[in-house]
Amino acid sequence: MNFLKSLRIVLYSLLIITILFLLNQVVVPFGKISYKYNFCKKDNLITKLLPQDRVKPIKNCKQKIIGDPVYFNLKTFRKFKKIKLGIKYFSKNTPLIQIGSLIDGNLWQYDLRPVKCQLIDNLVRSNNWNLIKDGRTILLQREKKYKTINNFLNHLPNKNKIALLNYNLKKDFILPYYKSSRVKKVLNCKLQGRHQIFTYVANENLNWTFEFKKIDYNKKGNLIINLYYKDELIKSDKINNYANKFILFVKKPKSGFYKIDIKCNDNVIIKKITTQQHLFNFIGGIRFWKNNKLPINIYTNSQVVYGQTTNPNSLQRIKIESIGKKNDIIDFNINKTYKLFSQPTTATTTKLLIKKDDIIIKGDGIFAFSIKQLSNPLFQKISRFTKINNLDYILANYKIPEKLGNEEYAKVEFDLSKAYRENGKYGFMISIPGLRVNDKIDDWIKIDEINVELDK
Amino acid sequence: MFYQIIKEIYRALLVAIIIFIIMEIIEPGLVISFISLNLLLIFWFISGIILLLVTYK
Numbered sequence: 063m064n065f066l067k068s069l070r071i072v073l074y075s076l077l078i079i080t081i082l083f084l085l086n087q088v089v090v091p092f093g094k095i096s097y098k099y100n101f102c103k104k105d106n107l108i109t110k111l112l113p114q115d116r117v118k119p120i121k122n123c124k125q126k127i128i129g130d131p132v133y134f135n136l137k138t139f140r141k142f143k144k145i146k147l148g149i150k151y152f153s154k155n156t157p158l159i160q161i162g163s164l165i166d167g168n169l170w171q172y173d174l175r176p177v178k179c180q181l182i183d184n185l186v187r188s189n190n191w192n193l194i195k196d197g198r199t200i201l202l203q204r205e206k207k208y209k210t211i212n213n214f215l216n217h218l219p220n221k222n223k224i225a226l227l228n229y230n231l232k233k234d235f236i237l238p239y240y241k242s243s244r245v246k247k248v249l250n251c252k253l254q255g256r257h258q259i260f261t262y263v264a265n266e267n268l269n270w271t272f273e274f275k276k277i278d279y280n281k282k283g284n285l286i287i288n289l290y291y292k293d294e295l296i297k298s299d300k301i302n303n304y305a306n307k308f309i310l311f312v313k314k315p316k317s318g319f320y321k322i323d324i325k326c327n328d329n330v331i332i333k334k335i336t337t338q339q340h341l342f343n344f345i346g347g348i349r350f351w352k353n354n355k356l357p358i359n360i361y362t363n364s365q366v367v368y369g370q371t372t373n374p375n376s377l378q379r380i381k382i383e384s385i386g387k388k389n390d391i392i393d394f395n396i397n398k399t400y401k402l403f404s405q406p407t408t409a410t411t412t413k414l415l416i417k418k419d420d421i422i423i424k425g426d427g428i429f430a431f432s433i434k435q436l437s438n439p440l441f442q443k444i445s446r447f448t449k450i451n452n453l454d455y456i457l458a459n460y461k462i463p464e465k466l467g468n469e470e471y472a473k474v475e476f477d478l479s480k481a482y483r484e485n486g487k488y489g490f491m492i493s494i495p496g497l498r499v500n501d502k503i504d505d506w507i508k509i510d511e512i513n514v515e516l517d518k
Numbered sequence: 519m520f521y522q523i524i525k526e527i528y529r530a531l532l533v534a535i536i537i538f539i540i541m542e543i544i545e546p547g548l549v550i551s552f553i554s555l556n557l558l559l560i561f562w563f564i565s566g567i568i569l570l571l572v573t574y575k
């Protein structure tokens with residue numbers, strides 16, 4: 063009888079321990095919980111890397127990523143405030159690796175953090191540049207001029223000599239020779255989907271009128287227009303009636319650059335834009351809809367230009383002309399639908415001659431319809447195309463990955479209170495710019511382990 | 519004695535399955551993310567058959 067009693071105690075103790083373990087996943091009484099995915103067996107909390115054609119099958123508990131980007135989800139049984147995501151990896155010919163946390167599920171917007179930046183790693187490891195560290199913030203100087211990061215921030219050098227990585231450097235940009243105009247500018251170009259615009263305002267009203275239409279009125283999706291000043295949201299409007307014109311008006315705001323974010327999906331067309339501001343440009347790219355007046359000339363300061371179309375009739379050769387360099391014209395060939403083509407530019411400012419519309423033009427800089435409007439309040443960001451010769455300072459919020467034998471280990475932190483969560487899952491992306499499947503370049507990243515530390 | 523042991527296991531598994539199913543209904547994915555309910559059901563089923571056979575004998 064004693065044996066039976068002991069057996070009963072053991073069995074029910076096991077059950078209680080299991081129940082407590084499961085309840086711990088939901089309640090997280092100690093505020094922290096961690097998971098580990100080592101690719102050896104299927105994990106129900108951290109999903110496998112997708113899409114399948116951008117990864118190789120798991121071998122020796124490791125998985126190779128051969129295309130950019132790949133996605134995975136993390137299932138949690140409650141909301142968390144913070145996440146520390148660590149990855150153990152081995153990479154080949156990948157200058158930049160980033161991890162992103164999904165913050166907008168409708169627009170597939172990710173908040174990216176650098177995991178590896180070869181340019182910074184090489185500069186730090188070679189000791190060629192002066193390094194100042196303050197927590198995760200690092201300042202690299204070609205020649206030592208600043209003693210502290212604060213000193214650098216208070217006496218910023220020439221903007222073109224600075225490159226940033228994961229650092230939000232706020233600075234007032236005042237254009238001393240800017241004169242406001244009473245003449246309204248009309249942009250008759252039809253644009254599709256989300257666009258972000260920088261506009262400069264000084265001693266005048268901020269006055270924009272937008273005309274929208276939907277491609278398919280049965281399709282759902284929000285249209286929100288946000289106005290930012292120095293990355294702070296100052297106005298937000300949701301548009302429900304597409305038939306009416308939308309007026310964005312602020313009476314004589316502070317002088318400086320304002321960002322207008324037209325947040326919508328690809329079902330929305332911006333038919334017409336009328337504005338009192340005569341200095342404005344598009345951030346990150348423009349998506350041209352059909353029936354525009356052709357050809358279209360746009361100017362950009364991007365170091366690399368991307369082109370993509372879903373329309374077979376829009377396949378074309380775009381002429382990229384370097385401003386300031388005579389006869390420096392590149393033919394940017396977009397000869398396949400759905401494929402994202404890229405072309406590095408050879409000058410600081412280039413002109414793109416687009417012969418057919420219904421095309422997406424993207425880049426790492428700003429785009430404008432006139433060269434005079436190419437006024438960029440943004441600091442240069444480090445990309446895989448960044449040339450070190452043009453720089454004197456690098457300011458980054460970045461930790462150099464730890465070396466673990468052949469492999470490297472890096473940890474990034476995200477604020478999950480801003481993250482998008484659906485069906486109990488947080489979305490993440492591993493982005494390796496330039497990594498393409500079937501591009502005949504031997505570049506890849508092999509993931510050994512994903513560690514997750516969640517904070518309540 | 520063997521009968522008693524199997525009976526205890528059968529009962530414990532039954533209680534576990536009921537609790538886990540309730541937990542799974544309240545918080546979908548909570549149990550199946552860590553424990554295979556299929557395997558648990560198979561063990562319970564086997565213990566039930568053994569229990570029947572022993573009782574019959």
